[in-house]
Amino acid sequence: MASFRSWLVTAGSLLLGTAATAQRADPPPTLRDFSEQRIRHQKTLGYALGGYALANIAVGAIAAGQTQGETKAFHQMNVYWNLVNLGIAGAAAFSQRKQSGEGETLAQAVRQHENMKQVLLVNVGLDVAYIMGGLYLRQRGLTNELNGLANKAARQQGYGTSIMVQGGFLFAFDLVNYLIFKRRGDRQEEQLIQATSSGVGLILPIR
Structure with a gap:
């Protein structure tokens, strides 16, 4: 009788586990929030980079036509550099336009x-x-x-200064956003993993 009761509890546990898995097909609100917060942050990154690029292109295009020498080269490189940034931001926005956290599993x-x-x-x-x-x-x-290569020197110095400025901006931009992702996302990630590891259990005493 004890063996039969143990078998019955085991079978019941398996059925309960299957039902619970089916009920978890849709992600819980906390998981959905975790996913959607990441997606919102990624979209914000793209918009911020795109806006920065557009501003640099506009200012650089105007200033390059009104200056000479090293300053002209500086603004020219700002335009070239931010055309690439704008392309990256546009590609990211295009790929994320239909992205949603709905249906993502915890592992994903x-x-x-x-x-x-x-x-x-x-x-x-x-x-x-x-x-x-x-x-x-x-x-x-x-x-x-x-x-004595004045023209070449002016171009190299202007380009070099621009690349340093643009690299410095991107360094701060990427580092700050990494820290935001880590500080906020890691905490949520840990809570979700702990909740999943703990699970929801059903204890039936066998006597």
């Missing part, structure tokens, strides 16, 4: 969150490389200036 949401943090960290490293590249270009310009 966690993976997307961690991927976003990794992308931002990689970008931070690239931003440092941009700054160093701009500094190197400025140094080359100074060398050419000493060698």
Whole structure:
């Protein structure tokens, strides 16, 4: 009789587990909020980068036509650089236009969150490389200036300064957003994982 009762409880637990899994097909509100918050943040990143790029393109295009030498080269590079930024922001906005947190599993949401943090960290490293590249270009310009190559020197120094400025902005932009993702998202991620690990149990005493 004890064996039969144990078998009955085991079978009942399996049926309850199957039913609970079916009921969890739709993500709970906390998981949906976690996913949608990430998506909103990603869209905000794209809009902010796009707005910054448009402003730089407009100012740079006007200023490049009214200046000469190193200053002209600086504004020209601002335009070139931010045409790329605008393309990246536009591509991101296009890919995210129909993105939704509805239906994401916890594993998918966690993976997307961690991927976003990794992308931002990689970008931070690239931003440092941009700054160093701009500094190197400025140094080359100074060398050419000493060698009497004034036009080439002015172009290199203007381009170098622009790349340093743009790299510095992107460094701050990516680092701040990484910290926001980490501070806010990691806490929510941990709470969701702990809740899932703990689960909802049903205890039936067997006597």
